[in-house]
Amino acid sequence: MRFLTLILLVFGPWVQAQNTPVTSDSLDVVLDEVLIVAAKKAKIETDMKMAVSVDEFLASSDNISFVKRGAYAWEPLLNNMSTERSTITIDGMHVFGACTDKMDPVTAYVESNNLSDIDIKSGQEGSLNGATVAGSIDLKRKSTAFGRAKTWDGAYQTGFEFNNKQFFNLGNMSYSSDKLVVDASMSHRKADDYSDGNNDEVDHSQFTKFNTSLGLAYKTSDLSSLRVDAIFDQANDVGYPALPMDLSLSRALITSVAFKQFFEKGLVKVWDSKVYFNAVEHYMDDTTRPENLVHMDMPGWSTTYGLISKVNLKGENYTAEIQLNAYDNLSIAEMRMYPQDRSERTMFAYSWPWVTTRYAGLSMSNAWDISNRSQLNFGGSLGVNYNYSKYIEFNRIFHPEASQEKTRFLPNVYASYQWDNQGFNFSIGTGYGHRAPSVSEGYGYYIYNSFDRYDYIGDPDLENEISYEVNASAGFTHKKGGIKAQVNYFYIQNYIIGRILSAGSPMNYQSVGVKGYTSLDYATLFNFSLNANYSILQNVHWKGTLTYARGLDDNQNNLPFIRPLSYQTGLHYSYRKFGIQAALNGDLMQVNYSPEYGEDETPSYTNLNVSADYSFYINNYKTVVQIGAENVFNTYYSTYADWGNIPRMGRNFFTSLKINL
Amino acid sequence: MKYAIYLLLAICAMVTACTVEKTDYDAEIATDTTEYFDFEEVTTIKKGDYKVTIEALNGTLYKGYNEIHIIIVHAQTDEQIKNADLAFLPILTDANGNKSSCPHEYSLSYDAINGYYQGYSVFTNASSTTSSWDLYIDFAIGNDLNKLVESVTVEEQVNKNLNMTAFTGQDNNQYFIALVAPQSPDVAKNDLVAGIYKFIQPNQPAGDFPDPSQYTYAIVDDHSLLLDPRMPEPSMGNHSSPYNENLTQGNDGLYHGVVNYTMTGNWTLNFIFQDVNGKTIKGTEVPIDFTPGIEGKKSELYIDILF
Secondary structure, eight states, rough: OHHHHHHHHHHHHHHTTSSSSOOOOHHHHHHHHHHHHHSSSSOOOSSSSSOHHHHHHTSSSSSSSEEEESOOOOOEEEBBGGGGGGGEETEEEEEOOOOOOTTTOOOGGGGGGGGEEEEEGGGGGGGGGGSSSEEEEEEEEEOTTOOOSSSSEEEEEEEEETTTTTTEEEEEEEEEOOOOEEEEEEEEEOOOOOOOOOOOBBBSSSEEEEEEEEEEEEOOOTEEEEEEEEEEEEEEEEEEEEEHHHHEEEEEEEEEEEEEEEEEESSEEEEEEEEEEEEEEEEEEEEEEETTTSSEEEEEEEEEEEEEEEEEEOOOOOEEEEEEEEEEEEEEEEEEOOOSSSSSOOOEEEEEEEEEEEEEEEEEEEEEEOOOSSSEEEEEEEEEEEEETTTTHHHHHHHHTSSSEEEEEEEEEEEEEEETTTTTTEEEEEEEEEEOOOOHHHHOOOOOTTTTTEEEOTTTTTOOOEEEEEEEEEEEEETTEEEEEEEEEEEEEEEEEEEEEESSSOOOOOEEEEEEEEEEEEEEEEEEEEEEEEEEEETTEEEEEEEEEEEEEETTTTSSSSOOSSSEEEEEETTTTEEEEEEEEEEEOOOOOOGGOOOOOBOOOEEEEEEEEEEEEETTTEEEEEEEESTTTOOOOOOOBBGGGOOOOEEEEEEEEEOOO | OHHHHHHHHHHHHHSSSSSOOOOOOHHHHHHSSOOOEEEEEEEEEEEEEEEEEEEEEOOOOEEEEEEEEEEEEEETTTOBBOSOEEEEEEEEETTOOEEEEEEEEEEEEEEEETEEEEEEEEEOOOOSEEEEEEEEEEEEETTEEEEEEEEEEOOOOOGGGEEEEEEEEOOOOSSEEEEOEEEEEOEEEEEEEEEEEEEOOOSSSOOOSSSSSSSEEEOOOOOOEEEEEESSSGGTOOOOSSSSSEEEEESSSSEEEEESSSSSSSSEEEEEEETTTTTTTOOOOOOOOOOSSOOOOOOOEEEEEEE
């Protein structure tokens, strides 16, 4: 749905352009308009807070929840499914974290000031960038248009959060001329340990993050441009209170070169091709945890090369995107244990034994306006996924017959119908798709999961996970407000999950046993959300969200990390240059928890957040200051998805200042 | 634009140069093990018209199992002497002058395909200032009986994967278990090969030295060696591996089984040695619990390895 809006937004101006006489000048304008619309679509900020991290921004979406292992790098769950089941991309580029313990989801390697938008697609509609079950999260980078009226543009944000003494500085600038565009950003965040609702410090929850990005676009002709992009991200000294280890350094370099060609006539409007390279390195560190019995080094590396080539088609009442997507990823993770007597021989094994993943897929998404009121969206992809484990002997210890190479075919299809009339709208859709096991699920070797305290072993010959999905929504919008209900239901065959193995014994000293990734016959997942907003007065707006989910395995037992009934409600009041927001959010008690996967009953909680902002001008530069407080009542709580029940942050006052240059 | 690309390339180069080097896995698993494939000359003895060459892996005799190749050639014609009756007896002399032997193949048979006489010797001690090894080799070519004695040096076994153990079983027999393979294990499923021998008590008084009847050793047949590999290091908490297979005797007389090593480091091969009827001759069950911080308890019969 969001995707569709984006397409419409991008192509809206084109439709108009075709009715006007075509001159080279007006084409320039058109090209620029397209880019402007795309770039200015959204801001990375929430109602509550204008200076948010990428994680906080994602958290404001209905179908995203988070597994939190500390204050940094939360793992986004889409439709209550873990990251293996969703495709997370940056401008369509595949990036894979280098940590076996999921300390570094892809979202940890970007910063809010180099993104323009985050595009979330639920279920098989997200298969455009690669095979998926849960959907896709595409992080869209900022890209300024050519020949903008304002040659130089920029913003600077700074702020302080009192609870964990987080101090951040975010700056970005752009230059735009007829031929050349430069986008640059730089940011730095540094935070100490946070305190929970009992005012106790949560040890090992500090972080430091530096991120910078540079994008250069050059207009090679009236209708084409070349763009080079790079993001560099570095995090140092990051604590993970829920894990037995911290992070000493993680670094990512994400680069791409793209060539875009627009076409004046015909069905094909844009042809956009990109080659990319990214390298992620991640070094865990347990020297900060003297209580650990065993000292271990656990470095990880992930290197990806890829290609995306896509064309956008636009007919009278038909739009489509066809995309070719290919990548090659090499994931390596090592584990070296040190005996108490350090002069003795160290113990070494690979937790990812040099696993190569190659994927090539052709995908298509189509939108067909059947009438003014109804639209049909359909599409699909066909991918080939190839895996190769260089040191297959590791995998063969538990799976003696494991194949070193494995090729899978991954089909994905979806269709949905939307109808809209006089404020009423509804949609109904369905999807079918396969996904390949992730590197950990397929080739992981003694990956310690501190949540259920098992060592996990991958199985290279797992079957594809197959998802059958239906979704529906119904809503009503009025000039004073709107309401919308959405449901989706997934029936997932060969659902991959860890099951206790009778063979083998733990390797990590905290572990209680060994689990192997196996396929359940099936699992089912149901997600529901209800959104409403209403303008009580011209300057008083109300918004509310209710979500509910249920996940069951083939024995009708609960799946882990399924969000209980949760709610968010907020009021926004604005008066001249002042804005005041108050929001209440919480989860009900988690009744349907899964003891088998280390979950326990999580009590309910409610949080109140408030903030106020004021806008003014300093020398014609628009400036906004904001102050606020999160968890106003200083509630001590942890949510269903807090790894090891670590408590969340207690009362946190925050301040921020933003100057638009 | 060009400048920017150069800048990007420079950043690329800087970042792809990782701060922590990836482990060279082949070097990692070869740290404490050396694999020898070639038989080289240990020594050559001239005796009458003949030259006798003794070969072993790496040209060195080590404590533990040694496959031995002997080549006899005519000193003048360089012609290989085939099918001679060849007897081989290693004798250890200790500080007090006591003589003993070790498991060995006494009558060596000629391997026509490879052109040598093949046998083995499981040296139970390395040579030292107080103990020395001599090889007594007799060979008869027709009626021409040649006897020779040669002092050899037996080196300490540096590769723990070829360790051996000697013990007295509950049946009061003296047994020897020597590891033969793998020389350099992998973190993988490894074929584990061991030789099992016993000393045959002489039933008649000693004749003239060296009297082979006093130094008889035999391959133990049809017994079994139950295997439970574990990492004894306290931090490893008695860690073990799945899908190991007990050792049973193969056609080559050696015992074959499977050991899975889940990571490099110190491992203990805990054994229970049983006779044909499943009666335990030596060895005890070890705890199977995962006990972090506590050193793993070993069986009464074990061999430590390291790789």
